[in-house]
Amino acid sequence: MGDHQIVENAPTRAWVLHPDIRNFGGSGDERPRDPARALEEAVSLAHALPGLEVVGNEVVRLPKPHPGLLFGTGKIEELKARLEANKIELVLIDGPVSPVQQRNLEKAWGVKLLDRTGLILEIFSDRAATREGVLQVEMAALSYQRTRLVRAWTHLERQRGGLGFVGGPGETQIEADRRAIDEQLVRLRRQLAKVVKTRDLHRKARAKVPYPIVALVGYTNAGKSTLFNRLTGAEVMAKDMLFATLDPTMRRVKLPEGGPEVILSDTVGFISDLPTELVAAFRATLEEVLAANLIVHVRDISHPESEEQAADVRAILASLGVVEDTPQIEVWNKIDLLADPTARLNAAARSDDIVALSAITGQGMDDFLTEVSHRLTGLRTEEDMTLTFAQGKQRAWLHEQGVVESEEQIDEGFALTVKWTETQKRRFAAL
Incomplete structure (x- = not known):
């Protein structure tokens, strides 16, 4: 240099x-x-x-x-x-x-x-902050670099003034570099597998906390971080920047007026035409979305291409394998930027799944919180059940999900009271 x-x-x-x-x-x-x-x-x-x-x-x-x-x-x-x-x-x-x-x-x-x-x-x-985010970025960068070795070498040749290379680097040097990159990728994959395993443990520990997870998703710059800050009072980086949040940020939030406590997760902004090799690499940053009990899709309703952006977000959610039955609320954010918000507000009011608000001014926040509370409390129902001693696997699963409210041993096995969601109930039936 x-x-x-x-x-x-x-x-x-x-x-x-x-x-x-x-x-x-x-x-x-x-x-x-x-x-x-x-x-x-x-x-x-x-x-x-x-x-x-x-x-x-x-x-x-x-x-x-x-x-x-x-x-x-x-x-x-x-x-x-x-x-x-x-x-x-x-x-x-x-x-x-x-x-x-x-x-x-x-x-x-x-x-x-x-x-x-x-x-x-x-x-x-x-932006990558977590160990996993960093590893994912390194892997994506190496795969990208691997295709560009021809370029890296012309640079090197120029820097060295062609020293030692007559007619450019031999194929052998590029091959050696490719091999070095491949070895590094194998190493990173190994480290990543370990990190993912420990994150699985963290997630299991969190599953024992009977808080539903609410994941904020949306096109980049839709105002997710501003909404997250308003809800949590946390100073998450809310800048008018694309990709300002890369790793999911999690906070515990108590919903007002006797609503449930939830874990709120802010995710990286989606973007159209995200190169495929990056989508794969950043699944990790969106994994919290897969565990979510409720997905809040934040839209910048003042953007002229709001419809197209929303379609992009839905497509990425589908490609991540977000199940159809995960409830979603669509938030029409930035109504403060609309010249005449009446039509939008009326359209939102006509749908059960849409809330119009401004994360900056706070207009519409009460309706939003009420809707989240309603969705989550409506989601969890309490039931009594009896399991035999032979149903150890089912019993372990219920405890792992953190849905057991009380349990006592009886002659034929265990009497339990569980509080669970429809999804959990269906998964249990399939065990």
Whole structure:
């Protein structure tokens, strides 16, 4: 690193490009996203990475991507002039860029380049707080890097001034690097398996706490953390930032007016077109959602693409395997930003599953809390049952679920009083 001084705390000057590729990789029947909004989201993503100053951004229209350069040569020259005039050091491209395209563009423009996956990985690695989050990020980053070794080596070659390499690195060196990465991935998977096991123990311990789990989910920037803070009084990072929360944050909350105590879980924001290798890597951060008794889907109802965002969230929940029978409430947040909220408020009032509110001003919070209480108390019913001594497995399961209110030994086995949800009752019947 010695060949150029790093200026302390000087932000990296970045430029965001959204390639608007007509009919990209599809049959043309799916409705493409509005490029201006996609660019806006990409700029928010860039702002979520500390130390970046987004100097400019633009949509670049493309009839089709150039295999080796992404853009046509004329466009590359035009952009080069703009990047140089603005002293840009980093270009963020909101979309997939192949290793070869990346290498060629970096060479043509003399800048560092990150594609969408690379940027999201940088954000994730900056945010990951739990041991598991960190391991998941490392694994995703290594898998991503593995495909980019060709690029890593051209960099190295440039730094070393071609020293020792005549005509570039031999295939053998790249192979050796791939093997090193694969070994590291195996090691990380092993560590992860251990961490997941200990988290399972934590979850079992929590299952013994008879508090229902309420998970907040939603598109990124929908206002989940602001709502979480209002409910818990906790200073969770609520910034106007994408991915401000990466690891699920859990808090115990007593619902007002004799409502139940719950564990509230704030999760990472969802995003459209999250690269598949990252969805897999971040299942962990959403695992609390799978254990939830109630899912609260927070929507930014003031956003022009609120419908599309909500569809993205539902699709990710479905891909996570969130069961149909987990009750959900939809929260229409940010009604304070609507010019005329009446129509939205009326629509929300007509549905049992929707509550309109503003997490910032507090309007509608009482209705929301009442609805959560109602859902959760309505969820748990008390029943008496008798188990024989032979039903040890069933008895152990009930204790593990933390649903046993009282138990005494009788001649034929055990007399129990359980307080459980419909889901638990069904699972018990299937044992």
